[in-house]
Each structure stands twice: as structure tokens, then as C-alpha cells.
Amino acid sequence: MEHSCKCTQQIVALDVESVLADIHTAWITHYNKEFTINDITDWDFKSLKTWNESLESFLDETDHLWENNPKKIAPIVPNLKEATEHLKPFDIVTSRRTLGGIINWVEYHKLEYRAIVYVPDNKANLDYCMYIDDNPNLALSIKDNQFLWLISQPYNQEIEESVQIKRIDSILEAVNHSK
Ligand SMILES: [Mg+2]
Known part of the structure; x- marks a missing residue:
């Protein structure tokens, strides 16, 4: 290498x-979000404040996806x-x-x-x-x-x-x- x-x-x-794993697409699709991956312009999700989202809402909802619907998260x-x-x-x-x-x-x-x-x-x-x-x-x-x-x-x-x-x-x- x-x-x-x-x-x-x-x-x-x-x-x-x-x-x-394409977690952002799975999150946006599964929860019918009105923003796209291109709107996430910082690591802490502060850019999603307009949509009332935060790092916590991302982690909570995607924790749920990982636990209950991992197959919905596409490679x-x-x-x-x-x-x-x-x-x-x-x-x-x-x-x-x-x-x-x-x-x-x-x-x-x-x-x-x-x-x-x-x-x-x-x-x-x-x-x-x-x-x-x-x-x-x-x-x-x-x-x-x-x-x-x-x-x-x-x-x-x-x-x-x-x-x-x-x-x-x-x-x-x-x-x-x-x-
Ligand atoms: Mg990563």
C-alpha cells in the first residue's frame, strides 16, 4: 500500500x-427532512438550526435507525x-x-x-x-x-x-x- x-x-x-454507511441519506429520507446533505456545512450541525435540528436530534434519530432499521442504511x-x-x-x-x-x-x-x-x-x-x-x-x-x-x-x-x-x-x- x-x-x-x-x-x-x-x-x-x-x-x-x-x-x-450512508447515514445522512438514511436520516434525511427516513425522517422526511426538508434539507439536503449540502445544507450540513459544519461538523456540529449548527448549520441545521434553521430546520430546528441539532447534533442531538441527529444522534437520537440515527441511534434509532441503527438499533431498529440498520438495513435501511444503505452502503x-x-x-x-x-x-x-x-x-x-x-x-x-x-x-x-x-x-x-x-x-x-x-x-x-x-x-x-x-x-x-x-x-x-x-x-x-x-x-x-x-x-x-x-x-x-x-x-x-x-x-x-x-x-x-x-x-x-x-x-x-x-x-x-x-x-x-x-x-x-x-x-x-x-x-x-x-x-
Ligand atoms: Mg463518519
């Missing part, structure tokens, strides 16, 4: 939401199993508190992960070599020996690319780079 990682343990940390690309083959070995690393739903979803899509890891705070502290994530805060906190494929989203546009951060439109670009 060609990238700027300097660490020896070449394990990829794969985020779930907006990397594997971000078709055939994730095949796509992620080329990223092995990888761990599923998520900050989503409804871990049971995440596990069900990942199993349903037959992903061949090494481990599922719940991390409530900064993923950079887990010392993975490579991250595939959409979180702008992770981009600001990765260490010198880490590399991030940043999934481009309206809420992380302020992050600039560097030797350690490369912006991509979907996980497939990271996969193609790894083949």
Missing part, C-alpha cells in the same frame, strides 16, 4: 458513517465486501454509541474486518497507521506518522490536503490506490 504512513503496523481504521458504494478486500487488514472504528446496530450492519454486509473498535473520543490516539474518515476533527489531530484519506463532505471542506491528508470522494479512490 503506497502512502505517507511511517508506522510499521499497517492496519487501516475504517470509519462507518459516511465512509461505509455508500455497492458491494462493499469486494471493495474493502483491498484494504485488508482493517478494523471498523466508530464513535457511534449504538454499537450493536453497527455490528449487525457490518455483519450483514459481510465485511472481513479484524476487529470492531468503539472509540468515544479522539481516534488518532488509537495509533492506527491509516484512517479513512470524514471527521474534520480527526484531520486536525492526526499524528506525524499517520495518514488520513478524508472522505469529502460539505462539513469538512475547510480541511486542506497535505502529505498526511488526501481528500477523496469515496472509499473507492482509497481502494484503487491500494490495489
Whole structure:
């Protein structure tokens, strides 16, 4: 795998939401929201105040989706199993508190992960070599020996690319780079 990682343990940390699972579309569709993903222009959902939404309403409603309707959350690309083959070995690393739903979803899509890891705070502290994530805060906190494929989203546009951060439109670009 060609990238700027300097660490020896070449394990990829794969985020779930907006990397594997299209949670925003599922949220907007399932709850008939009147905004689009393009209206979410900040990580804390302050941009959705006009629609009376907040980070809490997003988390509460999508917790419910993860727990009760995980199959309603579509994969971000078709055939994730095949796509992620080329990223092995990888761990599923998520900050989503409804871990049971995440596990069900990942199993349903037959992903061949090494481990599922719940991390409530900064993923950079887990010392993975490579991250595939959409979180702008992770981009600001990765260490010198880490590399991030940043999934481009309206809420992380302020992050600039560097030797350690490369912006991509979907996980497939990271996969193609790894083949
Ligand atoms: Mg995410």
C-alpha cells in the first residue's frame, strides 16, 4: 500500500458513517427532512438550526435507525465486501454509541474486518497507521506518522490536503490506490 504512513503496523481504521454507511441519506429520507446533505456545512450541525435540528436530534434519530432499521442504511458504494478486500487488514472504528446496530450492519454486509473498535473520543490516539474518515476533527489531530484519506463532505471542506491528508470522494479512490 503506497502512502505517507511511517508506522510499521499497517492496519487501516475504517470509519462507518459516511465512509461505509450512508447515514445522512438514511436520516434525511427516513425522517422526511426538508434539507439536503449540502445544507450540513459544519461538523456540529449548527448549520441545521434553521430546520430546528441539532447534533442531538441527529444522534437520537440515527441511534434509532441503527438499533431498529440498520438495513435501511444503505452502503455508500455497492458491494462493499469486494471493495474493502483491498484494504485488508482493517478494523471498523466508530464513535457511534449504538454499537450493536453497527455490528449487525457490518455483519450483514459481510465485511472481513479484524476487529470492531468503539472509540468515544479522539481516534488518532488509537495509533492506527491509516484512517479513512470524514471527521474534520480527526484531520486536525492526526499524528506525524499517520495518514488520513478524508472522505469529502460539505462539513469538512475547510480541511486542506497535505502529505498526511488526501481528500477523496469515496472509499473507492482509497481502494484503487491500494490495489
Ligand atoms: Mg463518519
